[in-house]
Amino acid sequence: MAITVSQKRIPYLKVLVHLAALYPLLNLYYGAFTDQLGGDPVEAVIHFTGIGALNLLLISLLISPIAKRFKLTFLMHFRRMIGLYAFTYALCHMLNFLFFEVQFDVRLFIEEVFERPYITVGMSAFMLLMALAITSITKLRRKMKGKWQTLHNFTYLIALLVVIHFYWSVKSEIIEPLIYFAIYAALMVFRYKKLRGWKEKLLSR
Amino acid sequence: MIIKITSASDCKEHTVTDENVYHQRRDVIKKMGFLGAASLLSLPASAGILDIFGEEETPDALFAQNNLSYAALKGGIGEALTPEAKITSHNNFYEFGVEKQQPSALSQSFKVDPWQLKISGEVENPLTLGYEDLYSSFDLEERIYRLRCVEAWSMVVPWIGFSLAELVKKAKPTSRAKYLAFETLYDPVQMPGQRSRRLGGGIDYPYVEGLRIDEAMNPLALMSVGLYGKTLPPQNGAPIRLVVPWKYGFKSIKSVVGIKFVEKKPPTTWNLLAANEYGFYANVNPAVDHPRWSQASERRITTGGIFAQNRIPTLPFNGYGEQVADLYSDMNLRKYY
Numbered sequence: 001m002a003i004t005v006s007q008k009r010i011p012y013l014k015v016l017v018h019l020a021a022l023y024p025l026l027n028l029y030y031g032a033f034t035d036q037l038g039g040d041p042v043e044a045v046i047h048f049t050g051i052g053a054l055n056l057l058l059i060s061l062l063i064s065p066i067a068k069r070f071k072l073t074f075l076m077h078f079r080r081m082i083g084l085y086a087f088t089y090a091l092c093h094m095l096n097f098l099f100f101e102v103q104f105d106v107r108l109f110i111e112e113v114f115e116r117p118y119i120t121v122g123m124s125a126f127m128l129l130m131a132l133a134i135t136s137i138t139k140l141r142r143k144m145k146g147k148w149q150t151l152h153n154f155t156y157l158i159a160l161l162v163v164i165h166f167y168w169s170v171k172s173e174i175i176e177p178l179i180y181f182a183i184y185a186a187l188m189v190f191r192y193k194k195l196r197g198w199k200e201k202l203l204s205r
Numbered sequence: 206m207i208i209k210i211t212s213a214s215d216c217k218e219h220t221v222t223d224e225n226v227y228h229q230r231r232d233v234i235k236k237m238g239f240l241g242a243a244s245l246l247s248l249p250a251s252a253g254i255l256d257i258f259g260e261e262e263t264p265d266a267l268f269a270q271n272n273l274s275y276a277a278l279k280g281g282i283g284e285a286l287t288p289e290a291k292i293t294s295h296n297n298f299y300e301f302g303v304e305k306q307q308p309s310a311l312s313q314s315f316k317v318d319p320w321q322l323k324i325s326g327e328v329e330n331p332l333t334l335g336y337e338d339l340y341s342s343f344d345l346e347e348r349i350y351r352l353r354c355v356e357a358w359s360m361v362v363p364w365i366g367f368s369l370a371e372l373v374k375k376a377k378p379t380s381r382a383k384y385l386a387f388e389t390l391y392d393p394v395q396m397p398g399q400r401s402r403r404l405g406g407g408i409d410y411p412y413v414e415g416l417r418i419d420e421a422m423n424p425l426a427l428m429s430v431g432l433y434g435k436t437l438p439p440q441n442g443a444p445i446r447l448v449v450p451w452k453y454g455f456k457s458i459k460s461v462v463g464i465k466f467v468e469k470k471p472p473t474t475w476n477l478l479a480a481n482e483y484g485f486y487a488n489v490n491p492a493v494d495h496p497r498w499s500q501a502s503e504r505r506i507t508t509g510g511i512f513a514q515n516r517i518p519t520l521p522f523n524g525y526g527e528q529v530a531d532l533y534s535d536m537n538l539r540k541y542y
Contacts, residue, residue: 037510038294039305
């Protein structure tokens with residue numbers, strides 16, 4: 001079922017992806033500023049941007065397996081964009097926590113990051129994701145040559161850290177985090193060969 | 206006649222939202238019909254395009270609350286009340302779903318009449334209160350209490366109810382009665398969280414809680430049947446719930462059907478689920494953190510959007526130390542959290 005999309009159409013499709021990613025975010029903050037997000041707008045924006053970042057990250061990981069399997073190569077044009085939106089949502093998630101949850105109490109913020117394992121894990125994932133976002137600039141990518149791919153393979157680790165962060169943050173409702181674990185595992189199964197290649201490389205050292 | 210002894214931590218009357226303002230708001234919602242109320246409730250859901258597990262939930266009709274006659278409170282605590290719309294739409298009541306807005310969305314058809322609250326165990330006078338008895342057996346009074354959730358947010362709520370101590374006296378506990386064991390209704394037909402592990406957060410039902418008998422006798426411990434002048438809506442624990450303002454919110458068990466006087470410390474739901482995170486006592490204590498987050502401060506939920514949710518320091522015993530600290534004078538509160 002190979003579908004080819006002409007290069008001319010790609011920019012239009014990109015506009016659609018931008019809208020699909022930005023609209024929920026704008027809608028969210030509109031609701032938050034006008035007090036229409038239920039009882040606790042702070043919790044609402046933190047949860048929404050957190051889950052949104054995870055969903056976008058998993059979508060970005062789904063693109064290359066689908067593009068390969070169904071020969072939909074045009075999808076690869078959207079991977080960087082979706083990855084960058086995952087970073088945007090993660091940035092909002094982290095800033096929501098700093099601005100609205102701890103309310104610029106920088107000491108409390110730092111304490112929470114280092115004392116609470118689930119926040120430590122989340123922050124580590126965010127830092128790594130930031131490195132990927134910065135190096136997604138074409139100029140840097142060219143400069144980095146082979147190292148770029150090595151760095152960007154960290155996205156598998158990032159996604160795992162984010163799922164752990166989610167699992168660890170909930171009080172008792174673990175079913176949803178477990179579903180995310182399953183989705184993550186499925187995405188890794190698509191990369192079985194790649195992962196096995198790394199394993200052999202490590203063992204042959 | 207109610208003799209009112211004021212103390213430093215009490216609410217001041219001037220902080221209560223003006224009744225006219227409040228009634229107008231309800232009228233507007235009534236005039237808009239349930240469509241208006243439903244759209245208010247469902248905004249987060251419609252915003253949840255990326256929240257793939259979010260569910261669209263719209264109540265068919267709002268639960269009917271009745272007006273109550275009660276002794277209104279003269280005096281307040283000098284802190285702004287949390288608006289009724291927030292108290293009734295931001296709830297932890299996993300029997301109706303784990304997400305904060307789910308209880309208000311999924312509980313509106315809950316039946317509270319007939320109801321039976323059974324008082325049993327080590328008492329000389331076991332008794333059962335029916336629906337009407339909940340409102341007529343004791344004098345109802347208004348009390349404005351801070352509610353501090355273990356998740357580090359808080360509200361200020363104008364409850365209506367009667368002292369748990371009055372109920373205890375009526376039941377006449379025997380000398381063997383050392384604890385009270387509370388139980389929430391178990392009715393999976395009406396409570397979707399009890400049917401589905403996903404909706405109900407994977408906790409075992411019925412929800413159970415407990416108090417030491419001297420805690421139950423403390424004048425602050427309240428059996429609440431209403432808030433903001435009316436009977437409780439289901440999401441807040443209709444028709445009757447416990448309110449122990451110096452403890453984290455999960456101690457204040459909702460929709461109570463049983464209070465059993467027992468000799469041994471009874472099991473409590475959150476303690477069973479994660480004993481290292483939730484103790485039996487669960488007294489509000491800024492010095493003892495939850496293993497996964499700080500309890501030193503809290504976000505007060507008030508009127509207004511995201512910029513109005515101010516972080517304030519958490520007080521020992523939620524500011525009620527004057528009235529309750531004596532209960533724990535010989536205890537290490539780090540050990541007995």
